[in-house]
Amino acid sequence: MDTTSTLPNFLGLHDSDFQFIKRYRVLLEAETGALAHDFYEYLLSHPVTAAVFRDFSRARLDALMQKQAEHISGLLASHLNKSWRESMRKIGALHHRLGIKPSWVAGAYILYWRHWQKVLQDQVPEAERNALRDALFRLLIGDLMIQLDGYARASRETDADRLALFDVLLGVLAVPQGAESQRPEALLLQQICEALPRKSASVRLAGYVVSGAMGDVLTLECIAGLPLPTLQLPKNTGDPCWEALECGQTVIRSVEDPHAPEWIKNLHNRVKEVGIFPFGEEDLRGAILIGAREKGYFRRVGSDYFHAFAHLGEMVLQLRNQSLRDPLTGLPNRTLFLDRLEIAQTQALRNERLLGVALLDLDGFKQVNDRLGHAAGDQLLLAVVQRLQGYLRAGDTLARMGGDEFGLLLPGLDNVDSLGVICERLLASIREALDIHGEAVSISGSLGITLYPLDDSNASMLIQHADMALYAAKDAGRDQFHLHTLALDEAVQAETEMRVMLQQALNDKRLILHYQPIVSSAGEVLSVEALIRLQHPEKGLLPPAAFFSALDHPSLARSIGRFVLEMALRQEEAWRREGLVLRISVNISARHLLDARFLDDLREILANHPDIPQNQLEIEVTESAPLIDMAGAQVLLAACHRMGVRVALDDFGTGNASLTYLQQLQAQSIKIDRSFVRDMINDPKDLAIVAAVITASRMLGLDVIAEGVETAEHAALLTKMGCSHLQGYYFSKPLPPEAIHAWSTRFHPILRVGDVSTFMDILPPILEGHTLRVQMFLRALRHENPFPAYTLEEDAEDYCHLGRWLRGEGARIFGQVPDFADLLTRHERMHQFARAAKSLLDAGDTEGAIHQGCLLDQESRLLLAELLDMTGQNRNRHPLLAGSLL
Missing domain, CATH: 3.30.450.40 (GAF domain)
Structure with a gap:
């Protein structure tokens, strides 16, 4: 009787499994010759098996190796069909006659398995790896069963014990796959x-x-x-x-x-x-x-x-x-880490020593991964692991918990000081620059630690406490370690209570918005900032300071952000029905901004209010979002810009990357933080910072909003410095929505705006830069230097030095002057001449390119002359118009 006629079914192998194997057959067959050679080397390396082949010639061994290679390829294509089973039984019988024992045959399959495991790990996508591994495992088991069946028949062993053993082997291996949750x-x-x-x-x-x-x-x-x-x-x-x-x-x-x-x-x-x-x-x-x-x-x-x-x-x-191990690094995974943690706890009590339980997170890893790609991210993780292992002690455990988070077990500690030494050493090793794909990459690490049995908790709670300490280290500025304490527990509990209070208020519709007006330097009410409040049933109306940190919590950031956007636009519609048109600024938390669903949220809410122009909404972004993910923030803010939604950089000047924001982020407004405005009259350093931000923003064509204006003296000084927008209690505190219309009706301009020359202090360097760029362009036509940036690009008119000013401060000051539109047209014509000149130069028409350059030069001189006339300066004495630029 053919006991294996339904063998594939017994093994749970179906046509789909064989087709799956067929798809990867080329990869699995690679280096079969080397694998066959390794198999016979394996046999020859053991005296008992080597004795079987003692009298074999080299040629005969080579032939056997060839047969072995053919077996590997044939097995992958066999489907374990009838002809294959008969062939394998014959091979099993041959093995018996040669004295090759079943255990040696099983050893061959171990070699197959190891070889294919490497192929699976290195060359098969992770999504298909487990399914292919399962099919190959069953295929190997089936082939082994057939060979053992042939071996048993050939041996003609009648011993009841041997038959019983074989029956066990055959019966167990032939059990088909059970429930999906149980790996056979x-x-x-x-x-x-x-x-x-x-x-x-x-x-x-x-x-x-x-x-x-x-x-x-x-x-x-x-x-x-x-x-x-x-x-x-x-x-x-x-x-x-x-x-x-x-x-x-x-x-x-x-x-x-x-x-x-x-x-x-x-x-x-x-x-x-x-x-x-x-x-x-x-x-x-x-x-x-x-x-x-x-x-x-x-x-x-x-x-x-x-x-x-x-x-x-x-x-x-x-x-x-x-x-139990991470496939990339080979480190223990979370499951094995927990297992080792429980054992380490027992040993710590037995040895009367401290056990450090730590979580380590890499600061800046996501930015490297996004900028250089996942392959570079994997290389970075491997390099960091290698460094960390070089600084760990014997008996320490390093595990990968997921992503760029690692777990550490540090047993045998005498005191907290010895823990500090180890942590500083580990953080210093991460801080050193790494060569990733030919680029020097620098990141840092944050560590959260708890000490057992001082922290007498179970394994799960120890990890939770280390996680609390990790977030404390991140909140404190990153690149440091933080030890879990009772005070941290109390702080986390307070945060939890705050989060519950905010969630309940959202559910009960007890969150409301107040609005603080923003006034132009001309005394006009142009916009309001939406500010959230919480109506507490016992404590009354609470300001954001009472629940601020909970606003950016993962479970609340998006729902709060959607609520504020929806309520603000709904209020804008109500004001428009009353004849009041105001731009609304809405604060967006870093977590909501960087959420993959943010743009969809924004589009959906804007679509719910089609009568509101999209440029009437301005989202305010604090420094935390770009610091977390500059590349992601750039993409998102550029998308907002394309949608027509304005962007303001809030609390500007308080972060260590503010100048980078001006350089890399698309924004229309800058909000100077109140901490600089408050003391600018008495503190020369604050005054210098405010002046620098105002000047840089005006040169870039950005609105400048000074927060925290509380006195007439502050308002007057800021206006004279060229600050275009003011906000603060000097004008109004945040008001409920129903009070805004009445306040705007009563409000009268209270600022004295200087003459046009007051605002011309930044124009000379802009014009100097423009003139030098024109000269560089003309020299580039003669191949004397490269073409300057923001000259030839499709949107160059919006981003060159003069273009930014014309569309920013120039439009605010002279936008109502009839001749100003002609200036914009002439500026666009200059860039058209530039593109035409470059196209002719690329086509080999140098003479035509120079002619277009002459036209560009003429337009530039006319533009400068008209602009100087408009600003009341003497064109005849101005050095920029003395002589030709050619």
């Missing part, structure tokens, strides 16, 4: 152990032990037949299980041996000898335990089948090891 390979050893005492009259006990997370204790995971006490076998105790693992060979121990351990002696009168068959490698190893009712059992039946079981155990441990 994880159940193999358990099924073997349960089947052996039931099917073999000579086997009284079957079980297996596996090393734990730290690799220094063997634990009994399964036992069938006779009961055994719970086994915990520490290393270096002389136990025969460790003896078998250390020597890598089977150990047979009689229960009558006076040196046998107690757990074996306790089997007296029920078992005569115990066979221990090791498997696995490195820190994850195990051994199958077989208790026989008669002495000499293993010698009589041979240990081949048990070695085959052990090889299957090695496959199981390889899969288990993969499930």
Whole structure:
């Protein structure tokens, strides 16, 4: 009877599995020759197997290697069909005649598995890796079964014990896949152990032990037949299980041996000898335990089948090891980290030493990953891991918890000071620049730590406390470590209560918006800023300071942001129905801005209010968002600009990257933080900072809004310095929405605006820069220097030096002058001449290009003359118009 005629079905292999294997066949067949060579090297490296091939010629060995290579390729294409099964049975019979034992055959499949595992890890997409691994595992098991079937037939062994062993092997391996939540390979050893005492009259006990997370204790995971006490076998105790693992060979121990351990002696009168068959490698190893009712059992039946079981155990441990380790770095993953943490807690109590439990997060990793790509990000992670491992002590554990977050176990600490030394050393190692894809990359790390048993919590809570400390380290400025304390617990509890209060207020519709007017330097009310308030049932109306940090919490940032946008635009519609047109500024939290759904939220809410022009909405962005992800902030703000929504950079001047914001972010407004405005009259440093921000913003064509204007003196000074917009209690405190219309009706201009010359202080450097750029362009036509930027691009008119001023401050001052529109037209014509000149130059028409350059020069001189006339300056004496620019 063909016992394997439905073998693929028994193994849970279907046509879809074989098609899946076929898709990756080319990758899996690569280097089959080298794999076959490795197989025979494996056989020749062991004396007992090498003896079989002692008299084989080189040519015969080469032929066998070729056959082995053909077997690898054939197996992938076989579908385990009838002709393949017959062929494999013949090979199994041949192996028997050659003296090749089943355990050696199983060893070949281990080599196949290791080779394919590397292909899976390196060349197969992660999304398909597990499915392909499962199909290959079953294919290998099926082929092994067929060969063993052929071997059994050839041996004509009638011994009931051998047949029973084979029946166990065949029966267990043929079990189809069960529920999706249960990986069949994880159940193999358990099924073997349960089947052996039931099917073999000579086997009284079957079980297996596996090393734990730290690799220094063997634990009994399964036992069938006779009961055994719970086994915990520490290393270096002389136990025969460790003896078998250390020597890598089977150990047979009689229960009558006076040196046998107690757990074996306790089997007296029920078992005569115990066979221990090791498997696995490195820190994850195990051994199958077989208790026989008669002495000499293993010698009589041979240990081949048990070695085959052990090889299957090695496959199981390889899969288990993969499930416990991060595939990129090879570090323990979160599951293994938790396992080791529980063991480390026990050891810390036993040794009366402190255990450091830490979480490490890389500051700036996301920016590197986004800018240089995921391959560079992976290289960066590997480089950081290598550095960290170089500074860790023996016995420390480094695990990858996910993304760019790592876990650390630091056992054996004498005191907190020794912990500080280790943490500083680790952070310093991360701080050193790394060469990633030829570029010097610098990042830093933040560490959160708690100490057990000072923090007498379970493993899960220890990690939670380390996470609290990690966020405290980030909030304190990053690139540092923070130790969990009771005070931190209390702060986190207060944050939690604040978050619950805010969430409840949102649910109960107790969040409201007040609006603070923003006044132009001409005394006009142009816009308002929406400011959130919380109506507390007991404490009354609460300002944002009472719940500010909760606004950017992951669970609230988006819902609060959507609420504020919707309420602000709804209020704008109500004012428009009353005849009041105001631009509304809305504060957007960093987390909501960088949320992948932010632009969809913005488009959806704007679509709900189609009568409101999109440029009547301005989103205010604080420095935290660009600091977290500059590249992401750039993309998002550019998208807002294309939609027509204005952008304001809030609290400008308070962060360490403010000048970078001016350079890299698309914005229409700058808001000078109140901390500089408040003391500018008395503090020369504050005055210098305010003047610098105003001047830079005006040259870039940006609106400048000074926050915190509280006195007439502040308002007058800011106006004289060219600040275009003012906001503060001098004009109005934040008002409820129903009070804005009445306030705007009562409001009268209270500022004295100087004459036009007051605003011309920044024009000379802009005109000087414009003139030098024209000269550079003309020289570039003669190949004397490169073309200047913002000259030839499609939108160059909006971004060149003069263009920014014309569309910014120039439009505010002279926008109502009839001739100003002609200036804009002439400026656009200059850039048209520039593009035409470059096109002719590229076509080889140098003379035509120079002619277009002359026209550009003429337009530039006319533009400068008309602009000087408009600003009341004497064109005849102005140095920029003295002589030709050519």
